Amino acid sequence: MSGAPLLSVREARVGFFTARGPLRAVDGVSFDLQKGQTLGIVGESGSGKSVLVRSLIGLVSESSGAEVGGQVLFEGRDLRALPAREFRGVLGRDIGVVFQDPMTSLNPVMKIGRQIGEGLRLNRGLDAKAAAVRAVELLTEVGIPEAERRAGQYPHELSGGMRQRVAIAIAIACAPKLLIADEPTTALDVTVQRQILDLLQREQRERGMAMILITHDLGVAAGRADDIMVMYAGRAVEMAKTRELFRSPRMPYTEALLRSLPRLTDPTHTRLSAIPGRPPDLARRSGGCAFAPRCSYRTTRCDEEQPVQTWEGARGYACFHPRGVNA
């Protein structure tokens, strides 16, 4: 890895106070993201991947009862130490976000063109007319036909796929250095999922943006992420180059996830293997490895002791019984 990373996260933590007691949604996650690279964050629902990323960009607010900890460096600046106004500037200019469901992430009572132009006027100092012109260009760029007419429409007048294209146009409008895509295809029809992912990837390459792609689907991350971080119960349990991760996963959870993917080389009607059990209740953590109850390699040590991150060069994992290692 050359040069300072674009984004550097150390020991990120997010806690919530719930009726059933305090809950650690994100527990000590660290990673680096280089310029122009893509990091896939993979995990089941509730593994903390969305909360992690939202907390990095200040969208998990402490006023809502959340407790946010750790350090976030963006281009070497400590985002959490910035004054609110400067932080909003970085957020608006240098970081773009695409959320899961374009039904809910676009303002239903505001015209599309204005929603795209808003950031441009605020962060890039364009006047209303210039922002409107640029909004139409952006709509064309993300593959929306009749962009001029569409800019004057409201979100409900567009299909789901179209809306997600609009959301992407909003995210890239201010030419950010980092694009965060939080399950960008989960709410969409299977037929348009690929188009949206391809669009994201194309924009990323053309603009040299770094991207964090959050997904519960390893298959989505497979061809698109340079690195993959697997999250389980609020922790990063494995981190590796995508190719290495697929070739030889270390963490039994990753292995189980990979085994649950359908393969074209399997004979037809092969049963997909599921991971037994369900993710743990984050409000009632045990002292040991969170995956232990579902793990086929579990020993008593796994129940009693929390495995720490082990590093082999750029890849890390948190497991006492890593696969593919002769220890």
Place this chain on the structure above:
Amino acid sequence: MPWIFRQLVRLVVVLFCVTLLTYMIVNILPGDVAIVILGNLATPEDIAGLRKDLGLDRPMLVRYFDWLGSALSGDLGRSYRNGEPVVQAILDRLPVSLQLMVMAQVIALGIAIPVALLSVRRPGGIFDRISASAAFGFLAMPNFMLGIVLIYLFSVTFDLLPATGFTPMSEGLWDNFVSMILPSMTLGLIEWTVLMRVLRSDLLTTLKEDFILLARAKGLPPWRVLLQHALRPSSFTLITILGLNIGGLIGGAVIVEQIFALPGVGRLLLGGIFNRDLILVQGTVAFIAVGFVVINFLVDMLYAVLDPRVRHVRFRS
């Protein structure tokens, strides 16, 4: 458009039910307009004669449909008591009630919207809790009491505003405005509480939406997120309640008009009831009912202005 048609049917049904009910209730009331006019010393023959002249000797339903027929053609009849056309009586008082209604709503909204916006900046914070307590305090206060407190404060103690009485606009806009301040405050200071509570709660719901997160992710400062993204989609309950308030005040505010001696529609109605002036009561009630339905019809239209999704559904179906 079937929607307009449905509204019209609703209007007719409401009007029919309301007027028939009023007709029956006022007829059940003891007392007689003929006695009111002629006084207690009149002979039964005189009373019977006057009743015949006024058409009161006919069966109730006959009189009702007779009235309904001319009401539909815009003639609400003449007051039994002084022969004044009912339409004219209402039109004379209406500007006062309308002015009261508008000024009260301006005061109510002028307090409710800023307070709600400030409350949701920190739900459960100091401002939120103080404003909630203040709202419940005002809400619990009957308006005749608030009116008297305001008179005591602003007229008696500080001598800033006239205690009662009404100055028509023709005698000076400023004097007119000043004479309406206390009555409007009496209504507005109670109404803002409900408006504030519903707006606050809708804002809190809206603020949990993803598009608010996206607005924040664009780098918009919190107050712009609130005003430009959260306020409009949160205003539907507010508009509904506002519509009900306005509809209710179309017929005047009986108590407040009475306290401040305002010649509004409310006092007209009250006088009509005391005098058993059935035709006047009937006409006023019909007018209020139409006003109520029309206002709520306009509110329905306003939804479409505020929310393009409503427009979509309504005008495509």
